[in-house]
Amino acid sequence: MTLQEQIRSNRLRSTIVVLGFALLLLLLAGLVGLVLDLSLGVAALVFALLYAGFALARSRSMVASMTHAREPDPGELRPLRRVLENVSIAAGLPVTPELRVVEDPAPNAFAAGLRPERSYVGVTTGLLETMPKRELEAVLAHEVAHIRNRDTYLMTMAVVFAGVIVLIADLGFRALAYGGRSRKSGALVAVLAIVGFILAPYAALLLRMSLSRRRELLADAGAAEILNDPEAMALALRRLELDMTTVRYADASTAHLWVESPTERVDSSRGGMLEFASWFNTHPPTRTRIAALEEAGGFRLPERLSSDAPFAAELADD
C-alpha cells in the first residue's frame, strides 16, 4: 500500500468505526427506551450526539489541557521548530503542525488535532534531554506520520464515541438498578438490557484499542520512509523502551496519543466499567515495533545506545 492508499483506507476505517459506534449507540438508546421509557431513550440519544459534537469541537484544547502542554513563545526553541518543519516538508504535509511542550522528565511525544492543517505535535522536555538529534527527528516524524495518515482524526473520533457509550451505558445501568422499570417489559428484556449495558463499553474499548495498535506500526513505517532512515526510528524506540519514567499527566484517556505508551501499563483507576482497561493495550510491544523496522530496513539494531549529545545541548547554544 502506498501512503496515499493508507490514508484512504484510514478514512474508510474511520467511517466504519463511526458507523460501528453509531450502531452501538442506537442499540443502547433502544435498550434504554425499551426497558425504561421511550422518551428517555430518545433523550439519551440526543444527549449523546450533543456531547460528541461538543467534545469533537473542543478536542484540540481538551487534549492540550489534559496533557498539560503549553505553547512555547515564537522565538523559543527555534532549532526544534526547524526539525519539525523539515520533517513536515519531507512528509508532504500542507502545513507544519504547531509545537507544544510538556514539562515532564519522561521522554515522550504526541500528536493531536482533527485536521492536518490544524494539528499540533507535543514533546516532553524529557525527550529533548535524552534524545540525540537523529532520534528526535525520528520521533517527530512518527508524530507527523500520525497526522498525515489521519490517525489523530480517527483516534479522536474513537475516543469521543467510546466515552459517550460508556456514559450512556453507565446511566442506563444505574437507572435500571436504582430506578426500577417504569414500563412493563418482560424479565428477559431487562436481563438483556443489563448485559447490553455491561458489554457495550467493552465493545467500544476493544474497537478503539485494536485501531490504536495498528496505527502505531503504520506510523513507525511512515517515519522510516519520511526520513529514509528506519534505523533512527528503531534507535529511538530502543531508547524509549529502556527509559523507565512515566508521564505524569497521562492516563487511559490520552494514552493512545503518545509515541510510546506513557504509563507502564495503562491502568485505569476510574473504577466501575473500565476496571479491565489494562488488558487492552494501546501500543504493540516495543520489541515488536523494532523487529518490524529491522525487517523492513534490513538491519540489526546495535546492542548499545549511541552516546551522541542530546538535542537539548543544541537548544542551549541558540
Place this chain on the structure above:
Amino acid sequence: MTWLWIALGVVALLVVLLVLGYNRLVRLRNEVDTGWANIDVQLKRRADLIPNLVEAVRAYAAHERGVFEEVTRARAALQQAASPGPAAEANEGLTAALGRLFAVAEAYPELRASENFLRLQEDLTDTEDKISAARRYYNATVMRFNTAIQSIPWLLVAAPFGFRARDFFSAQGDTEVPEVSFAVADPGP
C-alpha cells in the same frame, strides 16, 4: 441474447476499471505536482537570500569581484530553471559558487563574527535542509507515479491519456542511494 448481456457486462466493467485507473493516475500526478511546488518554494527562498549574503560579504571584501559575479550568475541560472532536472543542476551550481563565497569569507574574521552574516548563514543552511527534505518527498512521489504508469494494468490507461514519466529532482552524476520504500505488510484489520 445471453451473449449480448455478457458482452455488455464486460464493457461496463472495463469502463469502470478505466475510470478508476484514470482517477488513480490523476491523483498520483497531482501529488507529484504538489511535491514539485514544495521544492520550488524552497529554491526561491534560497535564491532570495543570495543578494543579502553577497552584500554582507561585499561590505568586508569588496575586491573579490569574481566570486560575487559567479554567485550572482549561479543565482540567475537557478531562477531561470523551470523543470526539476535543470533546477537540480542549477541548485548544485549555486552550492558550488556559495562554497567559494564562504571560503572567501573565511579570511575575514570580522565578517564571520557579524550578526547579520551569521543569521544569513543559518537561514541558508536551514533552506538547504528544507530543500533536501522537499526533495525526498518529491522523489518519492515521482517514483510512485512513474512506477504506476509503467506497470500493467495502469500502462493501458496511461499511454492513451498521455501520462508521461516525470523527472527526479537530481543533478546528473548524482550518486545518491535510491529511495527505499518501507511499506508495512498489511496484517489485516
